[in-house]
Amino acid sequence: MSTRLVVVHPDAGVLAAATAARLLTRVLDAQSVHSPVHVVLTGGTVGIRTLAEVAASPLRTAVDWSGVHLWWGDERFLPAGDPDRNETQAREALLDLLVAEHGLPAANVHAVPGPGEGPADVTTPEESAAAYARTLAAHAVPGEPVPAFDVLMLGMGPDGHVASLFPHHAGLEAPGSTAGVHGSPKPPSERVTLTFAAIGAAQEVWIVAAGAEKAAQAAAALSGGPVTQVPAVRAVGHRRTLWLLDAAAASEHR
């Protein structure tokens, strides 16, 4: 039985700082029980701001990063190092620091292959998705498609998308654990995303959203709107789903 919690913070800055503290203590709790710990990161302004808050937190030194694996819920299909890649922004905000000074093995950072990357030398979002799915499966319990992610973080767009799962898009019903995306309404148009099946494998799913422009879709998702219109409604954790909002994004939720 999955439980749901809605937590509202006064503004985006406090939301990012609180989510960073929550992530660090959740990783600490998880690694006191099992290793490795798997965390899925998100792109977007609040997602990256949360990583910067982790980098600024003294609590980061309490985590044994050698036993943590980091993944992405989605990625823009752009060349390695492109400033618009979620990976690039995450490395700049936090991951480079964790690798350089806190013992996070570089091999534990599982980037989604961009054009020309990876052993498969991918050329399309579908090839990248397939390569990413193979890596996910290689780190899963035998027979499972993806690891049992301890925490899977998601931002939410004003249209209610999470990861790169957009309203009325084919990705909503994609089989398997990953999918290639074309025609994304949020640029760039080509992306790679986890599917809802992969998202649902997470013990905890955290949807982190700030801003009045998210209020209508946050309220729609929380009241159970159709997934074709508000994909975030299907972002549910196996054990727990947290909606972490600022007051503006929560302003239409009753």
Ligand SMILES: O=C(O)[C@H](O)[C@@H](O)[C@H](O)[C@H](O)COP(=O)(O)O
């Ligand atoms: O690749 C991406 O763009 C993100 O993964 C995307 O899903 C993002 O999290 C939402 O669009 C929210 O973004 P903002 O927090 O910037 O509104």
